[in-house]
Amino acid sequence: MGPRWKGKGAEDKALADPMSKIVSQLRLSLIESDSQGLLSGCIVLLEANAEQTELLNRACFGRPIVNADKDKQWFQLSMEEAFYLCFALKCVKIVSNDKWLKNDEEFWSYVTPKRANFPNLCIAYSHLRMKNWVVRSGSQFGVDFVAYRHHPSLVHSEYAVLVLSGEDGNTNGRLRVWSDFQCTLRLCGSVAKSLLVLYIDKNGNGAVFPSCLENYSVKERLITRWNPEQSRENKPK
Known part of the structure; x- marks a missing residue:
């Protein structure tokens, strides 16, 4: 079963803007801004500027959270998404509610008992x-x-x-x-x-x-x- 493109020209748009390129741009933007994800229960909240909001949406990371602040956008990341950005791409740092920075091992130890x-x-x-x-x-x-x-x-x-x-x-x-x-x-x-x-x-x-x-x-x-x-x-x- 092959890909089912949505409408005429969708495949051409995808080929012209490969996902690898979008993720690479997102990674560089998050590194430059020293982005931090806030650990909240079984999710991670990530604050994003206008550029990062566009890239996160294009790369399909997280889900935007509706808020009244037009200058700031928050994204809700799953634990798998957050760990991928943190450990694999190394572009997001994870902090706890008390603003204490967690390294990869501490983040892993926190999530493993909570998520089957x-x-x-x-x-x-x-x-x-x-x-x-x-x-x-x-x-x-x-x-x-x-x-x-x-x-x-x-x-x-x-x-x-x-x-x-x-x-x-x-x-x-x-x-x-x-x-x-x-x-x-x-x-x-x-x-x-x-x-x-x-x-x-x-x-x-x-x-x-x-x-x-x-x-x-x-x-x-x-x-x-x-x-x-x-x-x-x-x-x-």
Whole structure:
């Protein structure tokens, strides 16, 4: 199932403005302004100027928060988004409510107990983002993420992404029997998405930062339904 572009000229617009270029511009802007994300429960709040607001929207990081101040815009980042900006791109620093700066290890230790399966989700999110996919929450479709080839205003999401552990016997209980596969595939098919399963292999490492990020591996599996009509041999005439 290929990309479904939204309207005439959408593909040309995407090719003329690649996501890698947008993210690079955002990274430089955040570094120059020494941006800090405020840790608030299970989200991170990021203050942005006008330029950064445009770039965050174009790169699809976070969700803008409506406020009365026209000169300042706040974005609500998920933990996966915040950690990617902090650890992978190194363009955002994380501070707690008391304005105390948290390093990568402290941020990891804070999030891991609060967010179930966070290490695997973080690895999967970073894996897709590094391949220049736009990654958004997939809760609406019963999956972990949905992946877009470019900005959602230009193209529909192409993949529904499930993140599973490659070593823990699928402790989250998904895709354990064939009926799970059939239900998930039917749902994905009804919304014109392909099911992409990312298996996170710890390779003998635990969730201790940063060794887990350095040694984890990701296996991609594209799951499709078997169609007997398409798979049947042509009958001789």
